[in-house]
Amino acid sequence: MRPIIEIAGLSKTYASGFNALKQVNLDIHRGEIFALLGPNGAGKTTLISIICGIVNPSTGTVHVDGHEIRRDFRATRSLIGLVPQELTTDAFESVWATVSFSRGLFGLPPDPAHIEKVLKDLSLWDKKDNRIMTLSGGMKRRVLIAKALSHEPRVLFLDEPTAGVDVSLRKDMWEVVRKLRESGVTIILTTHYLEEAEEMADRIGVITKGELILVEEKAALITKLGKKQLSLHLHERLAEVPVTLAAFSLTLSPDGMELTYTYDIQAERTGITGLLRALADAGIRFRDLNTKQSSLEEIFVDLVRQKQ
Amino acid sequence: MNYHGMKAIYRFEMARTGRTLMQSIVSPVISTSLYFVVFGAAIGSRITEIEGVSYGAFIVPGLIMLTLLTQSISNASFGIYFPRFTGTIYELLSAPLSFVEVLVGYVGAAASKSIILGLIILATAGFFVPLQVAHPFWMLAFLVLTSVAFSLFGFIIGLWADGFEKLQIIPLLIVTPLTFLGGTFYSISVLPAPWDTIALFNPVVYLVSGFRWSFYEVADVSVAVSLSVTVAFLLGCLGVVGWMFKTGYRLRN
Numbered sequence: 001m002r003p004i005i006e007i008a009g010l011s012k013t014y015a016s017g018f019n020a021l022k023q024v025n026l027d028i029h030r031g032e033i034f035a036l037l038g039p040n041g042a043g044k045t046t047l048i049s050i051i052c053g054i055v056n057p058s059t060g061t062v063h064v065d066g067h068e069i070r071r072d073f074r075a076t077r078s079l080i081g082l083v084p085q086e087l088t089t090d091a092f093e094s095v096w097a098t099v100s101f102s103r104g105l106f107g108l109p110p111d112p113a114h115i116e117k118v119l120k121d122l123s124l125w126d127k128k129d130n131r132i133m134t135l136s137g138g139m140k141r142r143v144l145i146a147k148a149l150s151h152e153p154r155v156l157f158l159d160e161p162t163a164g165v166d167v168s169l170r171k172d173m174w175e176v177v178r179k180l181r182e183s184g185v186t187i188i189l190t191t192h193y194l195e196e197a198e199e200m201a202d203r204i205g206v207i208t209k210g211e212l213i214l215v216e217e218k219a220a221l222i223t224k225l226g227k228k229q230l231s232l233h234l235h236e237r238l239a240e241v242p243v244t245l246a247a248f249s250l251t252l253s254p255d256g257m258e259l260t261y262t263y264d265i266q267a268e269r270t271g272i273t274g275l276l277r278a279l280a281d282a283g284i285r286f287r288d289l290n291t292k293q294s295s296l297e298e299i300f301v302d303l304v305r306q307k308q
Numbered sequence: 309m310n311y312h313g314m315k316a317i318y319r320f321e322m323a324r325t326g327r328t329l330m331q332s333i334v335s336p337v338i339s340t341s342l343y344f345v346v347f348g349a350a351i352g353s354r355i356t357e358i359e360g361v362s363y364g365a366f367i368v369p370g371l372i373m374l375t376l377l378t379q380s381i382s383n384a385s386f387g388i389y390f391p392r393f394t395g396t397i398y399e400l401l402s403a404p405l406s407f408v409e410v411l412v413g414y415v416g417a418a419a420s421k422s423i424i425l426g427l428i429i430l431a432t433a434g435f436f437v438p439l440q441v442a443h444p445f446w447m448l449a450f451l452v453l454t455s456v457a458f459s460l461f462g463f464i465i466g467l468w469a470d471g472f473e474k475l476q477i478i479p480l481l482i483v484t485p486l487t488f489l490g491g492t493f494y495s496i497s498v499l500p501a502p503w504d505t506i507a508l509f510n511p512v513v514y515l516v517s518g519f520r521w522s523f524y525e526v527a528d529v530s531v532a533v534s535l536s537v538t539v540a541f542l543l544g545c546l547g548v549v550g551w552m553f554k555t556g557y558r559l560r561n
Contacts, residue, residue, distance in 0.1 A: 049398075052398075052401075052402040053401055053402050054398055054401045054402055056556045073404060074310070074404040074406075075404075077402055077403060077404040078404045080402065082398065082399075082402050084395070084398050086395050088394055088395030088396045088398065089394075089396065090394070090396055091394075092327060097323075101316050101319075101320055102399060103312075103316075104312045104313060104315060104316025104319075105312075105313050105316045105317070105399060105400070105403040105405070106312075106313065106403050106404060107310040107311075107312050107313050107403075107404055107405075108312060109312055147399065
């Protein structure tokens with residue numbers, strides 16, 4: 001099946017000369033949740049803005065559901081909903097009015113039943129007559145999501161959707177996103193919370209300095225690039241790592257009670273058997289052990305650091 | 309055509325007027341009434357008729373034009389600048405709307421407000437001076453054309469401005485002086501040479517003159533020239549806005 005979004009050779013150089021995107025190629029599959037990760041200024045928002053029609057690209061093409069974004073802008077923009085990073089709302093409007101306005105803007109006739117459903121799904125129904133300026137930051141964020149969903153988009157962009165949102169609200173939003181995906185909506189999110197990408201995404205793209213350096217299935221990414229750590233909790237305090245164990249590059253905790261061994265799970269030999277044998281030979285006994293896989297955050301930091 | 313989109317923008321902008329009724333409608337009406345009191349009653353009583361029209365009645369078209377110009381610019385420039393300032397412009401830019409549809413929404417609303425205001429001031433003037441409208445069709449035509457042209461001009465200012473100061477600078481430093489010097493309160497024929505010739509370079513002269521003709525059949529310049537200048541200004545503004553949208557000037561860069 002043809003990807004819902006096809007990006008080819010996309011570059012953007014701003015008038016200031018800043019090269020925000022460099023030859024980006026990317027396909028987004030229908031119905032997936034794609035997380036775009038990258039440090040501040042990496043080009044995430046520029047990429048989203050180009051696809052949504054807010055920023056003109058310098059070179060390259062973008063197709064949404066087979067339509068080119070500039071030539072067939074009506075078709076592509078009708079399919080897309082955008083939740084921006086900043087809390088940009090019409091302060092003096094009521095929640096109901098602003099969400100209804102968004103639906104009209106996208107060329108659809110009024111549908112009070114749909115607006116009611118969206119507001120109820122986002123727990124905004126009891127605030128529908130409130131002016132936006134009276135709402136909390138979290139509620140404003142929900143209003144932005146409601147506006148983006150008002151015209152029933154098939155592709156939803158969430159640019160830092162849970163920035164500044166408390167943990168409980170964040171989990172509520174994840175639930176909303178999951179429900180949207182179940183209804184067939186393709187979701188592209190940028191986030192600084194790797195926990196968010198780890199929790200929700202099917203695939204992950206890493207962008208830095210305008211270059212898309214990696215696109216991978218989340219599980220495969222963790223497996224492929226992940227390192228595992230074996231922690232050994234010792235019976236007796238160790239002053240230093242014995243010379244006979246130097247080959248294993250062990251790390252000793254400051255209290256001398258824990259040894260950590262980092263290994264690559266993709267390697268043919270992990271070295272665990274040899275380590276345990278060497279520990280026994282050195283007369284070092286341990287009372288417990290556990291292993292820990294690298295988080296996405298650690299993988300991400302490693303990738304960006306390598307690029308720099 | 310995205311009719312629902314145009315309607316949404318138009319209604320949004322008109323609703324803004326409703327929320328700021330004092331500022332949008334009441335304030336210009338009070339200002340105009342004060343002009344009548346000062347220029348019409350206090351000073352006007354000492355001025356003889358101008359081309360057979362009492363001074364109080366003579367200034368009515370000029371006063372309506374003064375309000376029409378300033379309000380059209382202010383409504384349209386603020387209408388498009390405010391979303392740029394707050395960031396809500398993202399929604400407009402990501403919506404399936406062509407630049408013509410965006411223009412119809414914003415400029416249509418700004419012009420509508422000005423026309424309503426112009427008619428309210430006309431009605432208010434009726435309380436102070438005896439009014440006659442010799443050519444109602446042309447009166448409305450000038451009213452609509454001028455409102456649309458200057459709303460387009462305001463829209464350009466709203467796109468060009470990158471701060472509230474710039475938003476005000478052209479209306480305050482250029483448009484208002486041109487309006488006052490454009491025959492609002494007098495006929496340019498009373499100006500001494502060379503000022504009567506210099507005044508012909510002021511585009512507002514043509515707007516006021518044509519509009520005044522539709523009331524009293526007296527004009528400083530021919531009606532055809534007035535109409536041509538108004539239409540040319542409108543088309544010029546349309547061209548500039550078209551270029552701004554095409555290049556993404558201050559919008560999609």
